[in-house]
Amino acid sequence: MDGLRPFEGETDEVTRAVETGTLYGVGMGPGDPDLLTVKALRILQRAPVLVHFCKQGKRGNARGIADAIFSDPSREMALAYPYTTELHPEHPDYVSALATFYDEASDKLAGHLDAGRDVAILSEGDPFFYGSFMHLWRRLKDRFPVDVIPGVTGMSGCWTRAGTPITWGDDVLTVLPATLPLPVLTERLKGTDAAVVMKLGRHLPKVRAALTEAGLLSRAVYVERGTMAGERVIPLEVKADDSAPYFSMVLVPGEGRRP
């Protein structure tokens, strides 16, 4: 069930010499370290190489969640994005710089894996749900054993802390990146019972406009740093400013069947 192989005590030295490490994608959950899974915790405690993404010159968000778990610089590897919000994600320079970044990062990890060392990549929320992990996974999955550990998503953490179930009965839930154009956001919001809008960043004014047009503004809840220190939950209508940090999203809870 675990998939972890021993780091020492192997008796067959021949087998050991050719064995590669396993690539772990570790879901770090929404922020509260108590919301790590039992399996994620075990891998964080044992893996010899712990990788996290970060902005140039800053500490990574996923790494911050692990502060309560480990502090061993010799096991850590930080991968600093060449850009985060400086260029539009469709800009050719952005795409090319990111591709090079993921290629080079994969080569570094392959070195550890080839040497038999397990590598754990820390992913906020769930690794296969908008995770940067996926870009390394795609480059390494055919060469090495892979084990992905699903995590509690940021959105689950946020609707829990907002104290509001997100879907009842036959409610349809739509998850939207705020980076989409206004007409697309509006149209998708009009056709759903419940919604989660992620990746807010500087797009909050656009998200407000789309929610207003779709008639959903009065039901929208803004959640910042859900499950973490500095958590904030307020109706979006009441939020006066348009700032939205990395860990923030807008929820529109469903109103389906309630016997």
Place this chain on the structure above:
Amino acid sequence: MDGLRPFEGETDEVTRAVETGTLYGVGMGPGDPDLLTVKALRILQRAPVLVHFCKQGKRGNARGIADAIFSDPSREMALAYPYTTELHPEHPDYVSALATFYDEASDKLAGHLDAGRDVAILSEGDPFFYGSFMHLWRRLKDRFPVDVIPGVTGMSGCWTRAGTPITWGDDVLTVLPATLPLPVLTERLKGTDAAVVMKLGRHLPKVRAALTEAGLLSRAVYVERGTMAGERVIPLEVKADDSAPYFSMVLVPGEGRRP
């Protein structure tokens, strides 16, 4: 961070006498007990009343996940639904029987909470995402302290085990209950990049028809008992029969930006 209060060792007897218990909604994750959160595990180990839903005469699915954690009949309470699939959820008899069932169950739990005993309700996946827990929570939340512990959703467990990221870049994800009418399913599927179809039951032929009409059948993956014993992952096109047990869903992975 935990919210658990001590069950013994209180020094102030006067305070203790008037203190009510806390209602916990415990996310049990997708099935593998290793995917319980650290916090959920702690509550399951300590709470004096552990509640699960079940079909008449059967063991509950959420209870099964906890087999590895506890086996203490004196702490357990099973709540057997009056109906599961015998009547349509919109049928007046179904709605009325369910409402009575939730009312009576809430009264039972209130008895324990009034007596100062913490009550933990086991919820498959995440409690606030299509969870029966929500119907008890709604009846009890204004009378007792409540603590909801988000869990890894069944859909995260399934896309992880299918080995396929569900959303890339700006992909929109739509979560659909298979209980919806065919035209609604088809329309929602046409307007999304990625999809999860839940609550399959006897609706699989309808789901196939909607996916075909939306041009998505060739991308659809069927996952049964994801993360559990008896797990099965196959392209939906290849699945010959139309049976779909409780723990099953259909995934349509997104195909968004991959630098």
